[in-house]
Amino acid sequence: MARSLGDLDFFGLEEFLAPEERLARDTVRAFVEREVAPVIERHFAEGTFAMELVPRMGELGLFGANLTGYGCAGMSNVAYGLMMQELEAGDSGLRSFASVQSSLAMYAIYAFGSEEQKRRFLPEMAQGRLIGCFGLTEPDHGSDPAGMETRARRDGDGWVVNGVKRWITNGTVADVAVLWARTDDGLRGFLVEKGRRGFSTHDIQGKFSMRASITSELVFDDVRVEESERLPQAAGLKAPLSCLTQARYGIAWGAIGAARACYLCALDYTKARRQFSRPLAGYQLVQAKLVDMLTGITNAQLIALRLGQLKDRGQMRPEQVSFAKRYNVVVALEAARAARDLLGANGIVNDYPVIRHMLNLETVNTYEGTHNIHTLALGRAITGLAAFD
Amino acid sequence: MKILVPIKRVPDPATTIRVLADGSGIATDNVKWVINPFDEIAVEEALRVKEKQPASEVVVVAVGEPAWQEQLRTALAMGADRAVLVRISPPVDTGAVARILARVAADEKPDLIILGKQAIDDDSNQIGQMLAELLGWPQATFASKVELADGRCTVVREVDGGLETLSFPLPGVITTDLRLNEPRYASLPGIMKARKKELKEIPVETLGLNLAPLLKVRRLASPSKRQAGRKVASAAELVSLLHSEAKVL
Numbered sequence: 001m002a003r004s005l006g007d008l009d010f011f012g013l014e015e016f017l018a019p020e021e022r023l024a025r026d027t028v029r030a031f032v033e034r035e036v037a038p039v040i041e042r043h044f045a046e047g048t049f050a051m052e053l054v055p056r057m058g059e060l061g062l063f064g065a066n067l068t069g070y071g072c073a074g075m076s077n078v079a080y081g082l083m084m085q086e087l088e089a090g091d092s093g094l095r096s097f098a099s100v101q102s103s104l105a106m107y108a109i110y111a112f113g114s115e116e117q118k119r120r121f122l123p124e125m126a127q128g129r130l131i132g133c134f135g136l137t138e139p140d141h142g143s144d145p146a147g148m149e150t151r152a153r154r155d156g157d158g159w160v161v162n163g164v165k166r167w168i169t170n171g172t173v174a175d176v177a178v179l180w181a182r183t184d185d186g187l188r189g190f191l192v193e194k195g196r197r198g199f200s201t202h203d204i205q206g207k208f209s210m211r212a213s214i215t216s217e218l219v220f221d222d223v224r225v226e227e228s229e230r231l232p233q234a235a236g237l238k239a240p241l242s243c244l245t246q247a248r249y250g251i252a253w254g255a256i257g258a259a260r261a262c263y264l265c266a267l268d269y270t271k272a273r274r275q276f277s278r279p280l281a282g283y284q285l286v287q288a289k290l291v292d293m294l295t296g297i298t299n300a301q302l303i304a305l306r307l308g309q310l311k312d313r314g315q316m317r318p319e320q321v322s323f324a325k326r327y328n329v330v331v332a333l334e335a336a337r338a339a340r341d342l343l344g345a346n347g348i349v350n351d352y353p354v355i356r357h358m359l360n361l362e363t364v365n366t367y368e369g370t371h372n373i374h375t376l377a378l379g380r381a382i383t384g385l386a387a388f389d
Numbered sequence: 390m391k392i393l394v395p396i397k398r399v400p401d402p403a404t405t406i407r408v409l410a411d412g413s414g415i416a417t418d419n420v421k422w423v424i425n426p427f428d429e430i431a432v433e434e435a436l437r438v439k440e441k442q443p444a445s446e447v448v449v450v451a452v453g454e455p456a457w458q459e460q461l462r463t464a465l466a467m468g469a470d471r472a473v474l475v476r477i478s479p480p481v482d483t484g485a486v487a488r489i490l491a492r493v494a495a496d497e498k499p500d501l502i503i504l505g506k507q508a509i510d511d512d513s514n515q516i517g518q519m520l521a522e523l524l525g526w527p528q529a530t531f532a533s534k535v536e537l538a539d540g541r542c543t544v545v546r547e548v549d550g551g552l553e554t555l556s557f558p559l560p561g562v563i564t565t566d567l568r569l570n571e572p573r574y575a576s577l578p579g580i581m582k583a584r585k586k587e588l589k590e591i592p593v594e595t596l597g598l599n600l601a602p603l604l605k606v607r608r609l610a611s612p613s614k615r616q617a618g619r620k621v622a623s624a625a626e627l628v629s630l631l632h633s634e635a636k637v638l
Contacts, residue, residue, distance in 0.1 A: 007421070019459055020580045023466055027574040061577030073577035083577075 008260045010298045013305055021079040027060060028086035036090035041350045043091075043212040050094065050212060051173065058128025062087075062098055064106040071123035072106075078308035081253035085304075089257035092360035093213030099254070100169045101125060103246035105132025108178045111242065112189060112234035121176060121191070133174035135165035135218050136240050142167070143373045145180075146237055150220065152181035152188060158227055159183075161190065161220045167367070171216025172201045178231070179220070180240050189231035189239055198223040209363040245321050248368050249311060252324035253304045255364055256297060258357040259332035262339035263293045265354055269343055280342070289338045296331035303328060319381035326374035333361040390445040390537070392435040393499035394469065395490050395520075396428040398453055398460045399510040412608035424460045427505025430565040433572040434535055435503050436468045442537075446470050448497060452477055452489050458588060465583035466575035472586070473497075477593040482604035487519035492596050494524055499560065501542065506531050506564040517564035527557035530564040 014022070035056060043050045057063065064072040066080035080102075088095035106125050109117055109132075124130040141147045150163025161181055171177070177199075179190045192199055198221040203214060231239070267290060270280035280286050307324045310316040336358035340347040348355050365371055380386045400406060401421040408415055424432070432449065439445040449464040450473040451457045461472035475489050494502060507514035521528035529544035533552070536543045543556045547566055575583070593600070621627045632638040 019462055020466075020584060023463060023575055023580045024577055027577065027580070030574055059576060060574060061579075065577050073581055075577055075581060079577075 008263065008294075008297060009301075010294060011302065013301055016305060016309075017078065017082070018076070021076060021082060024065070024075055024079040025082035025086055028062065028083045029089070031056070031060060032086055032090035032094075036087075036094060040091045040094070040212060041353070041356065044093075044356050045211075045350060047207070047211045049097070049173070049214045053094065054097070054128040054131070057098065058126065061126070062102075063128055064102045064110070064122065064126045066102075067106060067110050067122070067126075069122075070110070070118055071126040073126075076308070077249070077311040078305065081250065081304055081308045084250040084254040085257040085260075087257065088254035089261045091212050092254065092258055092357065092364050093210045095250070095254040095257070096169050096210065096213050099247045099250045100134055101128075101132055103250050104134035104243050105174075105176070105178050107246045108134065108189060108231065108234070108239070108243050109191070112231040112239055113191075114228075114232050116228075117191060117231070130175045131170055131173050133168050133170040133177050133216070133218075134240075134243065135168055135171075135177050135179040136244075137165060137167045139164055139166045139217075143370060145240065148180065148182055148187070150179070150181045152183050152190065152225065154184070155224070159190065159225045159230070161192070161223045161225055163220050165218040165220075167204070168201075168216045168218055170214055171218050172203050173214055174201075177218060178243075179218075179225075186235060187237050187239070189234035190225050191229045191231065192220070192223060192225055193229075196223055196225075209359040211359075241318075244368060245318050248321045248325040249307065249316070251364060251368055252300075252307060252321065252328045255329045255332035255361065256300050256304060258361055258364075259293070259297045259300065259335040262332075262336045262354050262357050263290070263297055265352055266290065266293070266339035266342045269346070269352070286342060289342055293335040293338055296335055300328040300331050319378055322369065322374040322377040322381075325369060326371055326378070329361065329365050330371055333358070333365050336361050390438060390442050390501065391497070391499045392438060392445060392447050393494055393497055393502045394428070394431050394435050394447060394449045394464070395502070395504045395516065396432065396449055396451050396460055396464060397425040397505070397508045397510075398422050398451065398457045399425045399508055402426060402509055408609045408611045412610055414609060422456070422459065424463055425505050425508045425510075427507060427509070427565055427567070429505075429572045430567070430569050431503040431505055431563075432464045432467055432469060433570045434532075434563075434565060435501075436573070437570065438501075438535075438537060439468070448473060448499065450475070450490065450493050450497075452481065452486050452593075454478060455590075461588055462583055463575055465586045465588070466580040467573060468579060470586065472588040474588065474590045475593050475596070476590055477600075480602060480606065481600070482602040483513050483515040483519065484603050485598075485600040487516050487523055488598050488600065489593065489596065490516065490520050491523035492598060493591075494520070501537075501559060502526075502562045503535075504562075504564055506566055517562050521562040524560075524562070527561040528563070529555045529557065529561065531566040532563050533566050533568045535563060535569065 061073040065075045066077050068074040084095055087098055109121050136145055138148055152159045152161045175194050177192045179192050200219045201216050203216050270286050273280050303324050339354045340358050343354055346352055376388050401423045404420050406415050435447040439447050447469040448471055449461055449469045451461055452475045465472055504517050531546045532544045533547050534545035541556055541558050542561055546553050
């Protein structure tokens with residue numbers, strides 16, 4: 001593979017990064033170049049997740065890196081964002097794994113778990129020895145989680161859960177599922193471990209996107225869960241939504257990585273390939289596309305960095321995360337499509353990473369709040385009028 | 390076991406180097422700086438010794454400007470225990486660096502010094518040898534394997550004819566070759582720990598050394614562009630061209 005990851009820093013944002021933030025980024029970049037890039041096309045082609053990379057990511061301290069204590073690295077949110085960017089320059093599926101492990105599963109336990117739950121799960125999850133997933137979305141309730149049908153009813157001193165969760169990243173490989181279910185007291189969160197009687201999982205087949213990532217369905221058929229397995233601090237839909245805000249923050253950064261990989265690939269390709277009398281990059285139509293890509297990616301970088309600064313100060317608002325997720329992902333998707341076009345026939349084969357990123361980004365555009373839903377969230381934030389129920 | 394690892398800050402090997410128009414140096418805008426890759430191998434080797442002998446201390450040292458802290462912090466994040474930066478402004482020649490390092494070694498009293506066989510910027514390949522000479526210590530250069538036992542060090546080195554094995558009593562100086570090991574990444578917890586590790590700065594003036602440069606860089610120039618190759622039809626034509634055109638036969 002030619003250069004696919006290098007730097008793209010048109011506005012000199014490097015100087016706003018602390019030394020340890022740069023180092024963390026460089027560590028993940030080196031890991032992706034040396035250990036992810038050589039295997040990722042095969043995993044995508046075969047539709048398998050690169051499980052062999054999980055212990056390595058654990059060793060490097062990638063999981064829950066912006067959490068403090070319980071064996072987590074305690075890095076800044078900017079550093080965490082940079083890591084997500086570098087992982088997604090490798091593959092959106094790998095970044096999805098890290099997002100779900102860190103921002104959804106670990107964060108849910110970190111924010112809403114009991115001391116005992118935190119001590120038991122977080123250090124093992126930080127090391128990648130335990131894998132988590134996050135069960136919120138259902139077959140009939142995606143953008144509308146409030147309509148969820150999965151129920152947990154009281155049963156003596158515990159609970160019994162029934163329901164189906166779908167589109168769950170890491171579902172079949174997870175050791176523990178963070179499960180959200182409706183109860184008589186409102187929405188509650190539970191930790192359901194693999195192998196529990198009545199709890200089954202299977203993978204969703206036939207994906208054309210995120211093929212190097214596991215996407216599953218979780219089925220709960222009279223599953224008994226103890227009260228000690230309930231997340232005691234989580235009450236209402238606010239709890240899972242706050243986890244999604246964490247994950248979306250990482251996605252806003254991650255998308256930049258995939259877009260950058262596509263842009264650099266297209267730049268190299270069009271400079272090297274000659275048609276008629278000159279390199280492709282010497283044509284105005286091609287330059288216009290490259291410049292639009294550069295502009296979009298640079299805007300996305302500025303947004304992500306500012307968002308990270310706000311998050312590190314505790315001032316980030318959810319609508320700002322909606323803004324960043326919505327804009328950065330669509331910019332990345334457009335950049336990937338433009339790169340696909342510029343590579344011509346080579347843009348549809350896996351000799352180049354572009355088609356893989358492009359297909360993956362279709363998922364990134366949809367999950368964690370679709371582009372449309374974030375539009376509505378922003379519309380409500382600026383008008384005070386909700387355009388949805 | 391105390392190990393001293395001198396490191397140098399150099400441009401990332403992946404960076405495209407541009408020589409300034411007046412030949413006085415290289416353009417440093419947009420250059421990413423890293424630990425000299427051979428020195429990174431030296432840091433890794435020291436850390437592996439420490440893993441086998443946990444009581445060991447790994448001290449990284451650099452001779453340069455304040456910005457060199459960044460590379461020392463990287464070595465600390467990889468796992469080195471503390472760092473020393475001898476602050477000096479360029480130009481500094483290899484003799485001066487060796488004399489400064491010898492002085493640091495005299496203060497630190499390490500059992501072993503490990504450093505890269507050369508830096509990838511000027512490729513001078515002199516510091517390790519000079520340092521051993523100044524200290525009066527044995528040296529083993531271009532190490533591809535290092536073993537420590539009973540106060541002695543055994544080094545396998547790559548030489549033109551094959552492999553040579555040397556053994557010497559500590560203390561001594563080792564310079565690393567490419568195949569000695571593959572350096573680790575700085576882990577995220579390692580990066581956070583490094584923030585609290587000691588990084589001592591020593592202004593070079595306080596060492597009272599005579600550092601007048603013996604070497605002066607007069608001018609830098611880019612290598613001339615390579616000409617495209619040419620295909621020949623037969624061995625006879627090749628021989629003829631080597632004789633008549635290339636004039637090497």
